[in-house]
Amino acid sequence: MxxxxxxxxxxxxxxxxxxxxxxxxxxxxxxxxxxxxxxxxxxxxxxxxxxxxxxxxxxxxxxxxxxxxxxxxxxxxxxxxxxxxxxxxxxxxxxxxxxxxxxxxxxxxxxxxxxxxxxxxxxxxxxxxxxxxxxxxxxxxxxxxxxxxxxxxxxxxxxxxxxxxxxxxxxxxxxxxxxxxxxxxxxxxxxxxxxxxxxxxxxxxxxxxxxxxxxxxxxxxxxxxxxxLADLRLGNGYDVHAFCEGDHVWLGGLRIPHDQGVTGHSDADVALHAIVDAILGAIADGDIGKHFPPSDPRWRGASSDQFLKFAVERVTKRGGKVAHIDVTIVCEAPKIGPHRDAMRKRIADIAEIAVDRVAVKATTSEEMGFVGRREGIVAMATATVRLPWSW
The missing domain is CATH 3.90.550.10 (Spore Coat Polysaccharide Biosynthesis Protein SpsA; Chain A)
Incomplete structure (x- = not known):
């Protein structure tokens, strides 16, 4: 023992x-x-x-x-x-x-x-x-x-x-x-x-x-x-989920009341999923589907904060640091502005970085496409990671 x-x-x-x-x-x-x-x-x-x-x-x-x-x-x-x-x-x-x-x-x-x-x-x-x-x-x-x-x-x-x-x-x-x-x-x-x-x-x-x-x-x-930490890396992430019947959505680690829910992997938090893929992309370590496949029943309805913690831990184990996270959420509703600061703090807490290293932005698609028709929600993220230099 x-x-x-x-x-x-x-x-x-x-x-x-x-x-x-x-x-x-x-x-x-x-x-x-x-x-x-x-x-x-x-x-x-x-x-x-x-x-x-x-x-x-x-x-x-x-x-x-x-x-x-x-x-x-x-x-x-x-x-x-x-x-x-x-x-x-x-x-x-x-x-x-x-x-x-x-x-x-x-x-x-x-x-x-x-x-x-x-x-x-x-x-x-x-x-x-x-x-x-x-x-x-x-x-x-x-x-x-x-x-x-x-x-x-x-x-x-x-x-x-x-x-x-x-x-x-x-x-x-x-x-x-x-x-x-x-x-x-x-x-x-x-x-x-x-x-x-x-x-x-x-x-x-x-x-x-x-x-x-x-x-x-x-x-x-x-x-x-x-x-x-001279090896500066940038990674990009993208995620999309469709709306369905429900009374809330998960965004940036927060449960936000809404007249619809979302379908998708785990709790379908598009913001956290995009961030996870951005971090994993920065260290060339696959994507969220590789580590947490949707076909695995363990992740059905799971909280996405554990996925973000996992991605940060992959960086930490390589002696690196997540330096900055930038995420953009695209939807007609719900309104992101009232929740922006709370999202930033929640993401910072999960990723174990200062809140001034997290940016959350929001926009609409001007009523064009599936987002404009309120059929779904999109998130795009960029992560900046610093790793020890090696060839």
Whole structure:
């Protein structure tokens, strides 16, 4: 049986060294908050069953904007130190008590899914494991005046990263013991775990899994993120459904009252279907009919939001991002204008992007053709996707 896994994302710090008016975990990096990369990675990871964020109470608005559309546990308030914040996250998970817990810093936006998997595997084998890199620079010991007093043997030294992985019950008890003893000086969870008498092993980290601390770090990270998603793709989608007897239509993820219904695949949401095909087209991954064939009874009457989530996940698994969605709905009725903003928000929530990255437009066919005769409804969509560059 596979172990159950949860993750604690530590995001309660203020990040003053990074500059700017926001805590560093909420600063924008290539168009999205830094913390969203970690939240998205962990919430989508197939082995992680729950993601518990720990935030500063004053940052809830920033956090909610960064976490929109992601499946996460409600955040909890952190403490005066990183150690206290981790304990708050662990206590919040104590009712479900996973087998393994990952502790990850919100300011490490370049962690990969492979690193998360390695952390889980290593912890399952040893009980506690942390990602580490060999120290390649020469290390000097210096005194208070800046004079070199010795050269340190670097063969036994490692620089460590997150996510750090532990047996949940053992880490929770170790944190509780440290709190009882008044110890608040541990720089990471591995140090605390060692102090409590447990062994910790290391596994291969990633050189790119850097922690953003200074303004210079952000400048480098911005350039790296833009360069890493240099493969810009555009995809187009088109869908049409006929009207039938009914009292509503589904459009853009919304149930809109109407004097007719529509026939077609699943709930016949032409807007979402066109968007799905546009995203799949951008990554050359077939179309909605390939992945969700109308002949399969599982999709009869199904909600189309799951199709859009699937398409976005296909992009995410390739290390990419959906950058923009533009959909045009063509019909004589119902009127789209009163629902436009709600559609934009719903599409943005499903696709896990900001609402200003979604455009919804509407027009009629000037009473020409089957649309003009009110026999059906059409949607056309364009999706912009960014993928890591590869040949």
């Amino acid at each position: 596979e172990p159950s896994v949860a993750a604690v994302v530590v995001a309660a710090g203020r990040g003053v060294r990074a500059g700017g008016s926001l805590p560093k975990q909420y600063r924008q990096l290539a168009g999205e908050p830094v913390i969203r990369s970690s939240l998205s990675l962990l919430s989508w990871h197939g082995q992680v069953g729950a993601v518990q964020s720990v935030i500063h109470p004053d940052d809830r608005t920033y956090y909610d904007a960064a976490a929109v559309g992601l499946k996460l546990l409600p955040p909890v308030a952190g403490g005066a130190s990183r150690q206290a914040s981790v304990l708050a996250g662990l206590e919040a998970l104590s009712t479900s008590a996973p087998d393994i817990v990952l502790i990850h810093d919100a300011a490490r936006p370049f962690c990969s899914a492979e690193l998360v998997s390695r952390a889980i595997t290593a912890c399952a084998e040893t009980g506690a494991a942390i990602p580490a890199l060999e120290v390649t620079d020469t290390i000097k010991r210096v005194d208070a005046q800046g004079r070199v007093t010795g050269t340190v043997d670097r063969s036994e030294l490692r620089s460590v990263q997150t996510p750090q992985a532990f047996n949940f019950a053992a880490l929770l008890e170790a944190h509780r013991k440290a709190a009882r003893d008044g110890r608040q000086d541990f720089t990471d969870d591995a140090a605390l775990f060692e102090w409590a008498g447990h062994k910790v092993t290391v596994f291969a980290g990633e050189s790119g899994n850097v922690k953003l601390t200074t303004d210079e770090d952000f400048a480098k990270a911005e350039a790296r993120r833009i360069a890493s």
